[in-house]
Amino acid sequence: MVVDREECVGCGACVNLCPRLAIRFIDNKSYIDQVSCIECGTCRESCGVEAIYAGCRFPDIVLLNFANNPYADDTTTI
Amino acid sequence: MKDIYDIVVVGAGPAGLMVAKEMAAAGQDVLLVDIKKDIPLINRSCCTMLINEPNTHGETVHIVDNNLHFEKTGFTVKYSGQFVKLVKSSRLSPGGYKLTMANEKEGVAHPYTKEVILRDLLQEAVQNGVDILTETAGIKAENINGGVKVYLRSSHSRFLKEVRCKIAFAADGVNSQITRGLKLAKQRKYFGSYRVASYFLDEVDYPYWDSWITCVGKGHTQLGRGQIYMVPKYLPNAKPGDKPILDVFCGSPIGVPSKQSLDWCLQEGPFNEWFHNAKIVHKAACVLNFYTCIMNPVEGNIVVVGDAASFIETYCQSALVYGYRAAQAALKQLDTGKGYEDYSTFWRESFEYCWPGEIEKALQGFGLHMISDEELDYIFSLTDKEEYFGYVSENTAPRVMKEAIMSHIDQIKKERPETAKTIEKHWQSSAEDIVQA
Numbered sequence: 001m002v003v004d005r006e007e008c009v010g011c012g013a014c015v016n017l018c019p020r021l022a023i024r025f026i027d028n029k030s031y032i033d034q035v036s037c038i039e040c041g042t043c044r045e046s047c048g049v050e051a052i053y054a055g056c057r058f059p060d061i062v063l064l065n066f067a068n069n070p071y072a073d074d075t076t077t078i
Numbered sequence: 079m080k081d082i083y084d085i086v087v088v089g090a091g092p093a094g095l096m097v098a099k100e101m102a103a104a105g106q107d108v109l110l111v112d113i114k115k116d117i118p119l120i121n122r123s124c125c126t127m128l129i130n131e132p133n134t135h136g137e138t139v140h141i142v143d144n145n146l147h148f149e150k151t152g153f154t155v156k157y158s159g160q161f162v163k164l165v166k167s168s169r170l171s172p173g174g175y176k177l178t179m180a181n182e183k184e185g186v187a188h189p190y191t192k193e194v195i196l197r198d199l200l201q202e203a204v205q206n207g208v209d210i211l212t213e214t215a216g217i218k219a220e221n222i223n224g225g226v227k228v229y230l231r232s233s234h235s236r237f238l239k240e241v242r243c244k245i246a247f248a249a250d251g252v253n254s255q256i257t258r259g260l261k262l263a264k265q266r267k268y269f270g271s272y273r274v275a276s277y278f279l280d281e282v283d284y285p286y287w288d289s290w291i292t293c294v295g296k297g298h299t300q301l302g303r304g305q306i307y308m309v310p311k312y313l314p315n316a317k318p319g320d321k322p323i324l325d326v327f328c329g330s331p332i333g334v335p336s337k338q339s340l341d342w343c344l345q346e347g348p349f350n351e352w353f354h355n356a357k358i359v360h361k362a363a364c365v366l367n368f369y370t371c372i373m374n375p376v377e378g379n380i381v382v383v384g385d386a387a388s389f390i391e392t393y394c395q396s397a398l399v400y401g402y403r404a405a406q407a408a409l410k411q412l413d414t415g416k417g418y419e420d421y422s423t424f425w426r427e428s429f430e431y432c433w434p435g436e437i438e439k440a441l442q443g444f445g446l447h448m449i450s451d452e453e454l455d456y457i458f459s460l461t462d463k464e465e466y467f468g469y470v471s472e473n474t475a476p477r478v479m480k481e482a483i484m485s486h487i488d489q490i491k492k493e494r495p496e497t498a499k500t501i502e503k504h505w506q507s508s509a510e511d512i513v514q515a
């Protein structure tokens with residue numbers, strides 16, 4: 001998840017709710033450490049002013065996962 | 079910063095600041111940490127009303143020479159800001175009818191500026207020699223032989239820092255990180271979570287500057303879930319003669335967007351005409367996990383104070399009292415090896431939410447969820463012109479409300495027998511029912 005620091009009002013609530021301790025409080029606003037975040041969504045669900053959103057962090061890797069899937073059935077179309 | 083202190087306090091809200099300043103005043107070597115960079119800055123929603131009702135959470139607080147005087151415990155907290163005197167507390171139905179609790183003489187509550195209190199407490203803590211680390215999170219506290227090990231992490235570091243102390247205080251608020259890591263947290267029952275969005279509004283065309291308003295009923299929000307509150311207060315930089323602003327906030331269960339509900343209420347709600355020219359001058363928010371109280375707030379040498387131990391909130395004034403009492407108890411413990419019990423007994427005996435049935439009673443005064451808007455308008459039309467003696471305290475207001483409504487029950491039974499049944503059923507609803515609704 002990503003914090004929109006313009007929208008974040010700095011209430012500090014999400015910091016203690018993150019099960020991965022991924023949220024830092026910097027300059028009185030939240031910042032999510034992208035390496036620690038597991039996209040569980042707890043912070044986004046909790047933020048009173050809806051300042052947290054899902055940003056796809058690794059678009060290239062997502063594509064790669066599909067390309068490399070050994071169980072993919074080439075004949076199946078979506 | 080050192081590796082060993084006498085005392086480590088996690089969280090510099092009213093509870094933590096009071097503990098830190100008192101312990102340092104008694105000659106202890108104290109470290110105080112907070113995730114905030116500017117400790118007095120308040121961006122967490124809070125009405126900051128001084129609840130002047132006698133015996134609130136075991137204490138009676140008076141305004142003496144503009145300061146907060148705590149009569150029973152016997153101490154004074156300096157305050158150099160302004161108060162708003164509210165003389166009414168009204169529940170407002172979507173159709174604009176009211177149930178009003180009033181106290182013209184003493185007021186029902188006095189909103190003040192929390193920043194000013196925290197700034198003064200912080201200054202005292204610094205003068206008393208407290209070491210302060212900002213942008214530092216308390217991660218965990220562990221009882222070890224002869225004391226406590228506290229794990230801290232700077233907002234700018236990947237590493238944990240261990241600090242040892244004789245006694246650690248968890249004062250990190252309602253979603254306490256430190257408390258979650260303790261065994262005593264396992265005994266708590268969880269009801270659900272609420273999130274809050276709040277705007278401080280200037281230029282509102284508002285009829286209730288002398289009141290604390292709780293909007294009840296579904297019609298105040300777009301989705302019919304969540305509750306809107308309104309309270310006049312001063313901004314931290316207000317000068318004498320300035321007008322108060324209006325803090326309007328919406329609390330809703332997780333899953334229901336509170337900010338969206340608040341925006342809708344201001345733009346399209348039943349009283350939107352009050353807000354046509356309103357300007358947002360500040361925003362705040364918070365998340366409340368509803369847990370039952372920690373009944374024994376001391377585990378080994380880790381002492382839990384303020385909201386960290388409580389159901390929803392202790393109030394700022396009581397966070398100060400519990401901080402003060404916990405500090406005195408800890409000093410006695412250090413001195414005689416026996417002292418914590420003073421604090422935990424006082425906590426259990428004074429904090430109403432530790433008593434059986436109190437949580438249900440308080441929630442029943444807020445969530446009149448079973449009663450439809452049309453019925454609410456009808457009931458409040460019967461009470462609209464009346465005033466019942468009372469205050470804002472969530473522990474006593476529900477009783478006054480109940481008596482007010484029940485004083486009309488014969489008429490309601492005659493005119494609206496179904497509504498009368500719903501009302502009687504409401505007073506039986508459980509805490510879970512109300513939180514979930």
Ligand SMILES: Cc1cc2nc3c(=O)[nH]c(=O)nc-3n(C[C@H](O)[C@H](O)[C@H](O)COP(=O)(O)OP(=O)(O)OC[C@H]3O[C@@H](n4cnc5c(N)ncnc54)[C@H](O)[C@@H]3O)c2cc1C
Pocket residue numbers: 012016088089090091092093094111112113114123124125126127128129214215216217249250251252254255256274364366383384385386391392393394395396397
């Ligand atoms: C909507 C709302 C309305 C309220 N209205 C009133 C009212 O009218 N009157 C009243 O008296 N009270 C009111 N309260 C309650 C009041 O805000 C609290 O009871 C009071 O602030 C509790 O003080 P505290 O010191 O225990 O916790 P807090 O004030 O929450 O302070 C906790 C501190 O710990 C810090 N912190 C959090 N986590 C960590 C961590 N992991 N590490 C380090 N630091 C951390 C935070 O930054 C904060 O500074 C209201 C609360 C809410 C939510």
Ligand code: SF4
Pocket residue numbers: 003007008009010011012013014015029030046047048049050051052363
């Ligand atoms: S919960 Fe929302 S407003 Fe509060 S600190 Fe986190 S991102 Fe900011």
Ligand code: SF4
Pocket residue numbers: 001017018019020021022023032036037038039040041042043044
């Ligand atoms: S999504 Fe989950 S893991 Fe990521 S920051 Fe939010 S709460 Fe933490």
